[in-house]
Amino acid sequence: MSGTNSEVVLSVKELEVTFRKGRQRVSAVAGISFDIYEGETLGLVGESGCGKSTTGRALMQIVPSTGGQIFVDGAELTSLNKKESRSLRRKMQMIFQDPISSLNPRRRVKDIIAEPLDCWKSAKGAERDAIVFDLLNKVGIDPGVYGNRYARQFSGGQCQRISIARSLAMRPRLLICDEVVSALDVSIQAQILNLLEDLKKEYGLTMLFIAHDLAVVKNISDRVAVMYLGKLCEIGPSDSLYAQPAHPYTSFLLGAALEADPELEQNRATLGGEPPSPLNPPSGCRFRTRCPYATEKCAAEEPQLRDIGSGHQVACHFPLVGSDQ
Amino acid sequence: MSPATNPNNLATSDDLLVVEDLTTTFNTPRGPLTAVGGVSFRLGRNETLGVVGESGSGKTVLSRTIMGLQPRSNVEVGGSVLLDGHQIVDATDDDLRGIWGTTVAMIFQDPMTSLNPVTKIGKQIGESLRVRLGMSKDEAKARAIELLTLVGIPSPEERYEAYPTQLSGGMRQRVMIAIALACNPTLLLADEPTTGLDVTIQAQILNLLDELQLKMKMSVILVTHDLGVVATRTDRIIVMYAGRVVEMGLTKDVFKNHRMPYTRALLESTPRVSNPSHTRLQTIPGRPPNLLKLTQGCAFAPRCNRATARCTEETPALEPTGTEGHYFACWNPIDSQDEKVTNGGQSTKEFGEDNVRN
Numbered sequence: 001m002s003g004t005n006s007e008v009v010l011s012v013k014e015l016e017v018t019f020r021k022g023r024q025r026v027s028a029v030a031g032i033s034f035d036i037y038e039g040e041t042l043g044l045v046g047e048s049g050c051g052k053s054t055t056g057r058a059l060m061q062i063v064p065s066t067g068g069q070i071f072v073d074g075a076e077l078t079s080l081n082k083k084e085s086r087s088l089r090r091k092m093q094m095i096f097q098d099p100i101s102s103l104n105p106r107r108r109v110k111d112i113i114a115e116p117l118d119c120w121k122s123a124k125g126a127e128r129d130a131i132v133f134d135l136l137n138k139v140g141i142d143p144g145v146y147g148n149r150y151a152r153q154f155s156g157g158q159c160q161r162i163s164i165a166r167s168l169a170m171r172p173r174l175l176i177c178d179e180v181v182s183a184l185d186v187s188i189q190a191q192i193l194n195l196l197e198d199l200k201k202e203y204g205l206t207m208l209f210i211a212h213d214l215a216v217v218k219n220i221s222d223r224v225a226v227m228y229l230g231k232l233c234e235i236g237p238s239d240s241l242y243a244q245p246a247h248p249y250t251s252f253l254l255g256a257a258l259e260a261d262p263e264l265e266q267n268r269a270t271l272g273g274e275p276p277s278p279l280n281p282p283s284g285c286r287f288r289t290r291c292p293y294a295t296e297k298c299a300a301e302e303p304q305l306r307d308i309g310s311g312h313q314v315a316c317h318f319p320l321v322g323s324d325q
Numbered sequence: 326m327s328p329a330t331n332p333n334n335l336a337t338s339d340d341l342l343v344v345e346d347l348t349t350t351f352n353t354p355r356g357p358l359t360a361v362g363g364v365s366f367r368l369g370r371n372e373t374l375g376v377v378g379e380s381g382s383g384k385t386v387l388s389r390t391i392m393g394l395q396p397r398s399n400v401e402v403g404g405s406v407l408l409d410g411h412q413i414v415d416a417t418d419d420d421l422r423g424i425w426g427t428t429v430a431m432i433f434q435d436p437m438t439s440l441n442p443v444t445k446i447g448k449q450i451g452e453s454l455r456v457r458l459g460m461s462k463d464e465a466k467a468r469a470i471e472l473l474t475l476v477g478i479p480s481p482e483e484r485y486e487a488y489p490t491q492l493s494g495g496m497r498q499r500v501m502i503a504i505a506l507a508c509n510p511t512l513l514l515a516d517e518p519t520t521g522l523d524v525t526i527q528a529q530i531l532n533l534l535d536e537l538q539l540k541m542k543m544s545v546i547l548v549t550h551d552l553g554v555v556a557t558r559t560d561r562i563i564v565m566y567a568g569r570v571v572e573m574g575l576t577k578d579v580f581k582n583h584r585m586p587y588t589r590a591l592l593e594s595t596p597r598v599s600n601p602s603h604t605r606l607q608t609i610p611g612r613p614p615n616l617l618k619l620t621q622g623c624a625f626a627p628r629c630n631r632a633t634a635r636c637t638e639e640t641p642a643l644e645p646t647g648t649e650g651h652y653f654a655c656w657n658p659i660d661s662q663d664e665k666v667t668n669g670g671q672s673t674k675e676f677g678e679d680n681v682r683n
Binding site: 047048155157185186187188189190191193194197212213214215216218219220221222238239242252253254255256257258259260261262263264270271272274 | 379380493494495496523524525526527528529531532550551552553554555556557576577580581590591592594595596597598599600601602603604605606607608609612613
């Protein structure tokens with residue numbers, strides 16, 4: 001599937017997350033499968049409510065998955081007991097969207113970063129301080145000056161740097177970033193994206209980068225997966241997926257993204273309507289209600305992800321490219 | 326000096342809005358904070374002006390001041406805002422009430438907190454119709470349903486009875502637009518109208534605004550941090566930094582031939598769909614200045630790689646570039662002929678010629 005022969009760090013098989021709402025059931029994630037290879041960044045894009053954040057949270061078991069399997073370095077996460085699962089999750093860390101509310105306002109920055117170390121009792125005293133000092137330096141915050149300050153004294157961008165430092169304290173294999181730059185200004189966003197790229201190289205991280213901003217996701221990802229209403233539409237190498245989207249939804253999503261260039265021909269063919277309620281998803285292909293190419297087959301039969309060459313997979317009966325392959 | 330008095334400015338004497346040397350200062354416990362510091366510009370009829378800047382650059386305060394929404398206590402507004410013959414700066418509440426809705430209307434960023442959660446949306450749309458235009462209940466209802474149809478809300482008769490919580494974010498923003506347009510304003514101020522909406526919904530809302538602008542012959546001021554939005558939906562742009570205009574001009578000139586280093590930095594730090602993945606982004610070191618501690622000189626100087634001693638001593642004023650209507654405030658401007666935007670990958674040559682004179 002991927003061009004590289006490297007090891008699979010995270011393998012997700014038919015992951016499902018269903019929430020109960022009274023007597024109703026909302027299937028936020030309705031059976032998705034993907035692999036992330038060592039050293040790779042997989043981008044996960046989609047509009048609000050498509051289940052991308054729930055996917056990230058289910059991987060961390062912050063919300064329980066209701067079906068499917070999650071393999072981390074070959075070990076299956078969902079079948080483990082609480083203690084084993086907690087131990088396995090040391091290999092995974094997550095960074096959240098709102099940098100300010102994800103840090104405890106009453107604790108000093110150095111203690112926030114050391115919290116994972118204290119929790120796992122993996123470092124004490126001088127060693128602990130040295131790790132914290134090093135991490136703060138790595139994320140571009142002067143530990144001598146700022147280490148004793150409180151999180152509330154920092155700006156959003158700096159708080160996100162602190163969150164990143166904290167997530168690296170346990171030397172994770174896999175970093176899950178959920179909309180980590182969407183609350184930041186462009187100039188700060190660029191700093192954080194570059195920082196993540198640098199740290200990824202330095203720490204040999206594998207990343208799942210969840211975001212709604214298509215340009216941001218393309219910038220940081222090796223491969224991109226597109227989600228719609230709890231399902232994966234398409235997954236493939238970033239450059240080829242953006243150049244030749246195979247799923248009609250991806251194509252509309254890219255068409256709606258505004259490029260900061262007034263000379264560029266903008267695609268005005270917008271997607272009508274809004275995503276249907278996940279309480280009552282359409283039969284067959286979930287995108288068919290908004291898809292201009294939908295036929296009876298789309299209503300009757302759910303399209304499965306299938307290969308269309310060079311690591312590109314699409315779940316559509318009538319893909320825009322590679323239909324004959 | 327001021328662009329508004331410059332004969333080269335694109336706008337004509339028939340301008341809808343003339344803003345001259347506008348300052349908005351908040352008296353805070355920690356001292357005066359000048360959120361808008363001496364902004365001058367003109368806006369023609371049917372024109373769309375984009376106001377771009379990062380958070381804290383004063384773009385929202387600017388639009389609220391133009392609207393006359395700043396509270397009187399603890400805020401000092403100086404300069405002049407002449408809107409269709411009305412002076413906004415020293416207008417009384419009664420004067421403003423006569424202008425709001427009919428001459429100028431505003432769409433706010435967050436439709437959930439701007440709508441009243443316990444009032445049906447139909448009534449919220451009808452409110453200004455009844456108060457400003459003196460319509461009867463039935464007339465207002467008919468017009469509200471018409472407006473809901475205009476902004477593309479399906480089954481408007483049923484939606485008339487809906488509460489804001491029953492609508493999605495995109496639908497709520499459409500309701501906000503309907504409220505703003507109810508009394509046919511000549512100027513629409515849209516403050517981050519699509520921030521927080523999904524891209525496909527954003528495209529729908531922006532297309533709708535375009536369409537309505539044509540239909541209703543409005544001028545629009547689009548305040549946003551999103552360079553993609555301004556690039557595609559505006560005629561002219563104002564770039565703000567620390568409460569001041571640092572560059573202003575036709576959208577294509579500002580994007581292609583920007584002279585102010587901040588404009589370039591902003592453009593280069595924006596990730597683009599058209600660039601290959603893992604393109605290294607240019608970053609601006611540091612962060613925006615604290616407006617309480619603004620010192621003499623260019624506010625961008627501490628983050629600028631072209632800064633010289635002069636930049637920290639003297640505040641640069643807006644200078645014309647030679648291209649009509651294009652101004653910048655910088656002592657060491659970028660020469661558009663020699664240097665090109667690297668991130669966009671496009672050559673700036675074709676527009677460079679008329680620009681090198683000053």
